[in-house]
Amino acid sequence: MSTGLLLMIQKSQASKVVKVPALAESITEGTLSRWNKKVGDFVQQDEEVATIETDKVDAPVNSPYTGTIVELYAKEDDTVSVDQDLFKIETGGTPAEETETTKEEAKEEPKVEKEEPKKEELKEEKEEPKKEESKERKKELKEQEKIPSPSPPKTDSKSATTLYGDREDRHVKMNRMRLRIAERLKESQNTAASLTTFNEIDMSNIIDLRNTYKDPIMQKHGVKLGFMSAFVKASVFALQEIPIVNASIEGPDGGDTIVYRDYVDMSVAVATPKGLVTPVVRNAHLLSFIEIENAIAELGKKARDGKITIEDMAGGTFTISNGGVYGSLYGTPIINMPQSAILGMHATKERPVAVNGKVEIRPMMYVALTYDHRLIDGREAVIFLKTIKEQIEDPRRLLLSI
Numbered sequence: 424m425s426t427g428l429l430l431m432i433q434k435s436q437a438s439k440v441v442k443v444p445a446l447a448e449s450i451t452e453g454t455l456s457r458w459n460k461k462v463g464d465f466v467q468q469d470e471e472v473a474t475i476e477t478d479k480v481d482a483p484v485n486s487p488y489t490g491t492i493v494e495l496y497a498k499e500d501d502t503v504s505v506d507q508d509l510f511k512i513e514t515g516g517t518p519a520e521e522t523e524t525t526k527e528e529a530k531e532e533p534k535v536e537k538e539e540p541k542k543e544e545l546k547e548e549k550e551e552p553k554k555e556e557s558k559e560r561k562k563e564l565k566e567q568e569k570i571p572s573p574s575p576p577k578t579d580s581k582s583a584t585t586l587y588g589d590r591e592d593r594h595v596k597m598n599r600m601r602l603r604i605a606e607r608l609k610e611s612q613n614t615a616a617s618l619t620t621f622n623e624i625d626m627s628n629i630i631d632l633r634n635t636y637k638d639p640i641m642q643k644h645g646v647k648l649g650f651m652s653a654f655v656k657a658s659v660f661a662l663q664e665i666p667i668v669n670a671s672i673e674g675p676d677g678g679d680t681i682v683y684r685d686y687v688d689m690s691v692a693v694a695t696p697k698g699l700v701t702p703v704v705r706n707a708h709l710l711s712f713i714e715i716e717n718a719i720a721e722l723g724k725k726a727r728d729g730k731i732t733i734e735d736m737a738g739g740t741f742t743i744s745n746g747g748v749y750g751s752l753y754g755t756p757i758i759n760m761p762q763s764a765i766l767g768m769h770a771t772k773e774r775p776v777a778v779n780g781k782v783e784i785r786p787m788m789y790v791a792l793t794y795d796h797r798l799i800d801g802r803e804a805v806i807f808l809k810t811i812k813e814q815i816e817d818p819r820r821l822l823l824s825i
Contacts, residue, residue: 437514439488443507446475446482447733452504453477454599455497465491465518472510475503478603479700479736481729490514600697611760614677616796619755622808624815626771626786629653632818644713650768651691652715654743656821657814658766659687659708662741665807669740671761672798681798690739690759691719693726694749700726701759703739747771747788756793763798766811767791 446453453475460472466486473484494511497503597605611617629650637648662669669687672678689707693700702722704715725731742759747770756767771788778785792808814820 438493438511439490439514440508440511441472441484441487443475443503443505443509444482444484445505446477447479450477450479450505450733452502453482455499455501455503456481456598458495458499460492462492462495465516466512476599477733478599479733480600480731484509486512488512488514491516598697600700604698607760608757611758614760615758615763617758617793618796618801618804619791619793620801620804620808621753621789621791622812624788624790624812625776626650626788626815629815629818630771630786640713644717646713646716646720648712648716651719651743651745652712653815653818653821654745654766654768654811655689655691655704655707655715655719656712657811658689658741658743660814660821660824661807661810662687663708664810665803667799667803668764668794668807670798671740671763672795673761678797684740686740688738688740690736690742690762691722692742692744693723695726695729695731697729700731700736701739701742702726702731702735703737705738742766743768753789753791755791758793758795764792764794764804764807766808767793 443453454477455473456476457474458472459474460466460470466472466489468487468489469485471483472486472492475482475484490512492510493513496508496510503509632653633648633650640646640648666683667681670681670683672680673682674680686706687708689704690701691704693702702725704710704718704722707715710718722731722735725735739759739762742756742762742765744756744765745768746754746756747768751769752772753769754767756765758765767790769789769791771786773784774787775782776785776787777783790808790811792804794804
């Protein structure tokens, strides 16, 4: 092989060290939750090699080169930092070359010959256990003759356990997202002066509206019309009427400044296998019913598929949590800091209610508003929730902005 050709091969198959990429703003480390490739695997450029779990999302690590992985610098469940060496890759080559190399290595593996024991050794080994067993048996019989009667068996922890069946405790380390959720919930409880006010909504008219137009909307826009878009629109109207609910407290030592906003970025709580996340519907005050439903459906799918990003969840000025989809009848949601309030929706149930002096069965929903009493007074909170109630009970108000 000529020297020139050898140099070309070496250049085309140079080794590169891939580092942990930037994960997101303010996030400097994560947990290596999974290796998708192993040493010896051939990867294409931009193919996913590993997954790093952060406080908020799972961040994929893609290979910046095409080549064969030759070394891994971290194990699963290790904590890795941004710019830390993650794996080494030998660039160039093809999957076929990788297969041929593997076959050659398999051929070169030395064969280990097993030494068979001699017949004499086997014979001695068989005879010795027999002699020992006979001696031990005689000894046991003599000891049993000396014992007058067996004592009742003592109950130990093992036998007590069998009375209740096979039971065990499993200790599983909390993932980063769950740890972060726990931390933020305690931060909310410790920081905000949380108070919850309640009301109930007659869902009859909004249900009729949905039943009338859900099929035409599905045919024309390809989206399922739910109740979330109506509650988002009603909340946007209420936030514009009572702007203090859309504000927040910022500054040192618990905050000394009120930040008012003339826009609404609506956080919508979505349950995922790893925990609750709150992706944000941007500029909700500018969106129609259909646009809101599309945005919620898209963000919900990304969250459940584990493809939600930090950018999808950043910000948010107000949160809506719908526990009603799981059958919750009543509850007090926790404020999503640094926001100042959160609306909790619940299950719609038929109940007897007084309507114009008569008892009627109506589909009713309890709603709850938890708010930071440091910033929002009870009067504003009650008026805010009452405004949402009026908008939902008479959807025409949403079109007329009254």
